[in-house]
Amino acid sequence: MGMRRKTLARKVTVNGLGLHTGEWVNVFLHPAQEGEGIVFYVRDGRRVVHIPALTPFVADTRRRVVLAKDGVSVQTVEHLLAACFGIGITDLVVEVKGAELPIGDGSAQLWVDAFKEASIVPLNEPAPIFSPAKTVTVQDGNALITVAPNDRFTATVTFVTDHPLVGVQTATFDEETDDFVTAIAPARTFGFWEEVEALLTQGLAKGGSLENALVVFPDRYSSPLRFPDELARHKLLDLMGDLTLLGRRWKARVTARASGHSLHHRLCQTLWHQVAQEEKG
Known part of the structure; x- marks a missing residue:
């Protein structure tokens, strides 16, 4: 059997400074349903826009990757996505209160540590x-x-x-x-x-x-x-x-x-x- 889909066992919080906006941001990583994929839940006033981490939603690639949908965007997503790629996480809800993910020390270590804290669990379906x-x-x-x-x-x-x-x-x-x-x-x-x-x-x-x-x-x-x-x-x-x-x-x-x-x-x-x-x- 090939690699199975994976998600987190529990919710974990990551806070920090955005590299490009210079603003403080709060991120909550949640377990996702099987097959949900990696999705950013971005708050815009009273509404929350769900932005899938997929190619059609890429809005800008100058010096970082920006995802956008319905006039709402989230930027500098690449280090979190790299950690998902490297560790094998396929399903994840990323709740973002801010316009950019925190940069940490400039590497993906911030996200690796968060995944370790939350623990990773395999799901039943094989990963695509x-x-x-x-x-x-x-x-x-x-x-x-x-x-x-x-x-x-x-x-x-x-x-x-x-x-x-x-x-x-x-x-x-x-x-x-x-x-x-x-x-x-x-x-x-x-x-x-x-x-x-x-x-x-x-x-x-x-x-x-x-x-x-x-x-x-x-x-x-x-x-x-x-x-x-x-x-x-x-x-x-x-x-x-x-x-x-x-x-x-x-x-x-x-x-x-x-x-x-x-x-x-x-x-x-x-x-x-x-x-x-x-x-x-």
């Missing part, structure tokens, strides 16, 4: 699986992501920069041999010092600090690296979060180079149409 029949490639200039058939999920991400301190970093993950909790979840979000002013001009990173992001200065990092390839590992974390938006577990070999949220979303849009056609057929 995405397994490509052929290789699919999406490209934008030098950025590239390829999905190929495989008997399990593996991913290789290459982060490319001409920054002398960083250069080119490559990180890999194999679900059979690697542990998401120790190898990927602790990798922190990062930014280059020269980008900070531009981000603030765009109305982003209002809650950013040296406590919730790794800053790359011209000659040093803002704090010691957790891994020699921490930047590439965080890019892999983001990729896993973005792939969760297909609404399925993955059996595929994913290779990405110089990619980001926007290209990941384009890939999922392509695959979403393929999956929909297969289900109709």
Whole structure:
């Protein structure tokens, strides 16, 4: 029997600062019904809008992922979704009082700890699986992501920069041999010092600090690296979060180079149409 769907055993609360809004937010993670998927319950005045964590509801991919429905949105969902992907949670109600999920220390550790506190329970139904029949490639200039058939999920991400301190970093993950909790979840979000002013001009990173992001200065990092390839590992974390938006577990070999949220979303849009056609057929 394949992997079963999973949810939480009990409700758990997560509080913290939003990286881009700079606002304090309260999040309540609830067990979900079998087959419900991952759904955000976002309060907007007196109403609560249910936003599924699925590709059609992606509204923005600039520097973070924003989900929206009926004029209501929730942003920076990728680290929570990466934790769901890495640990195998398929059904989860995320009640949000705020416009953005808390950033924690910039990694997925905040969500991993919350899942441990709540405990994870298997459900009866098998988890839906995405397994490509052929290789699919999406490209934008030098950025590239390829999905190929495989008997399990593996991913290789290459982060490319001409920054002398960083250069080119490559990180890999194999679900059979690697542990998401120790190898990927602790990798922190990062930014280059020269980008900070531009981000603030765009109305982003209002809650950013040296406590919730790794800053790359011209000659040093803002704090010691957790891994020699921490930047590439965080890019892999983001990729896993973005792939969760297909609404399925993955059996595929994913290779990405110089990619980001926007290209990941384009890939999922392509695959979403393929999956929909297969289900109709």
